[in-house]
Amino acid sequence: MNPAAEPIILLGPPGAGKGTQARRLEEQYGMTQLSTGDVLRAAVKAGTALGREAKTYMDAGKLVPDDLIIRLIEEWMQKPEAKKGFILDGFPRTVPQAQALDAMLQKRDLKLKAVVEMKVDDAALVERVSGRFTCTKCGEGYHDSFKPLEKAGECNKCHGHEFIRRPDDNAETMTTRLQAYHAQTAPIIPYYRNQGILLQVDGMGEMDAVHAEIKKVLNLI
Numbered sequence: 001m002n003p004a005a006e007p008i009i010l011l012g013p014p015g016a017g018k019g020t021q022a023r024r025l026e027e028q029y030g031m032t033q034l035s036t037g038d039v040l041r042a043a044v045k046a047g048t049a050l051g052r053e054a055k056t057y058m059d060a061g062k063l064v065p066d067d068l069i070i071r072l073i074e075e076w077m078q079k080p081e082a083k084k085g086f087i088l089d090g091f092p093r094t095v096p097q098a099q100a101l102d103a104m105l106q107k108r109d110l111k112l113k114a115v116v117e118m119k120v121d122d123a124a125l126v127e128r129v130s131g132r133f134t135c136t137k138c139g140e141g142y143h144d145s146f147k148p149l150e151k152a153g154e155c156n157k158c159h160g161h162e163f164i165r166r167p168d169d170n171a172e173t174m175t176t177r178l179q180a181y182h183a184q185t186a187p188i189i190p191y192y193r194n195q196g197i198l199l200q201v202d203g204m205g206e207m208d209a210v211h212a213e214i215k216k217v218l219n220l221i
């Protein structure tokens with residue numbers, strides 16, 4: 001077993017702040033963030049077969065089929081990044097995905113360090129995704145009210161000037177995404193609780209407070 005490479009899962013409903021917190025952990029601790037949503041959006045943009053297949057589901061707010069996602073993770077696991085600590089953001093999202101991940105990790109003599117569940121009320125989630133936008137150059141995430149740009153039209157981080165809003169970040173699609181979370185993803189909470197690796201944090205606080213709580217439950221300094 002290689003404890004330095006123990007992966008972490010950030011689990012939570014759409015807009016809970018998984019991406020925000022994964023990027024902070026990545027910057028601070030040198031772990032690699034793997035967001036299945038980001039990989040799928042890149043595939044859609046590139047117009048690959050994967051992207052074309054995934055787009056219909058994503059636009060509707062539905063989960064992309066398990067076999068496609070599991071294949072995507074299998075491929076990523078071959079990369080050198082997978083040998084050091086990594087943070088999974090948006091995967092697994094169903095019990096079959098969680099079982100497939102267990103098998104993949106076991107094959108590589110890896111073990112999950114923890115699954116951190118970020119708890120946020122549904123009403124706050126809608127507000128969070130409705131105000132979200134991202135820098136197209138560096139991927140830094142923002143929010144109209146909760147994390148605005150310091151200088152109008154310019155990314156705080158890379159000084160880029162182009163931003164994008166996600167097509168699925170609207171109230172209607174959000175209803176479907178939340179239904180998918182409660183029906184298909186929530187069942188993985190008891191799955192990990194039974195393994196004794198589930199940790200919970202209050203995701204309703206400000207970004208810095210949530211970050212501090214995640215570090216605390218993970219025993220990170």
Ligand code: AP5
Nearest residue numbers: 014015016017018019020036037064090128132143146207
């Ligand atoms: P994905 O991209 O994974 O979207 P998601 O789970 O819906 O999560 P989000 O990215 O919307 O939110 P987040 O929790 O990362 O929040 P963020 O940090 O950005 O998936 C998209 C689609 O791809 C799915 O619907 C599905 O179709 C498909 N897919 C992906 N993975 C799949 C899988 N494994 N299986 C099947 N299908 C899959 O924060 C949100 C906003 O709030 C930001 O503006 C941020 O600035 C702000 N914010 C963050 N934290 C706080 C805070 N504490 N207080 C106030 N504002 C905050």
